[in-house]
Amino acid sequence: MLRTLTLMLAALVAGCAQIPDGVTAVEGFDSDRYLGKWYEIAAFPMFFQRQCIGDTTAEYALRSDGDITVVNRCRTEDGFDEVTGKAWAVDGSGNGRLKVSFFWPFRSDYWVIGLDD
Numbered sequence: 001m002l003r004t005l006t007l008m009l010a011a012l013v014a015g016c017a018q019i020p021d022g023v024t025a026v027e028g029f030d031s032d033r034y035l036g037k038w039y040e041i042a043a044f045p046m047f048f049q050r051q052c053i054g055d056t057t058a059e060y061a062l063r064s065d066g067d068i069t070v071v072n073r074c075r076t077e078d079g080f081d082e083v084t085g086k087a088w089a090v091d092g093s094g095n096g097r098l099k100v101s102f103f104w105p106f107r108s109d110y111w112v113i114g115l116d117d
Contacts, residue, residue, distance in 0.1 A: 025096030025111040031068065032087070033110075035060050051076045060087070070100060 040056035043049070049056070053088035059071040063086065073082040085102035087110060089095040101107035 011088040027094035
């Protein structure tokens with residue numbers, strides 16, 4: 001129950017965030033480059049990550065419907081905490097703007113704003 005409440009609050013807070021002026025999402029983003037496991041090396045922890053003490057990862061996999069499964073995981077004092085959600089490209093965005101949901105009906109924006117070669 002606490003986990004559900006935390007996810008709901010996080011989605012609500014994320015939904016209130018504003019994109020800074022001058023920031024745009026990349027065009028023509030290739031989601032295949034995005035798939036796989038990503039390791040967090042630095043962060044500004046969000047409220048819902050307060051129990052995380054390290055080993056934070058995000059794993060992205062293509063779903064049969066074309067959307068992306070998102071699994072966020074981190075080590076806590078008691079073991080590991082994990083949450084699964086889904087992401088999908090915003091129509092007309094060139095795939096650089098995504099919506100992410102970990103708890104229906106709440107969703108938040110996820111923008112890819114830069115890519116390395």
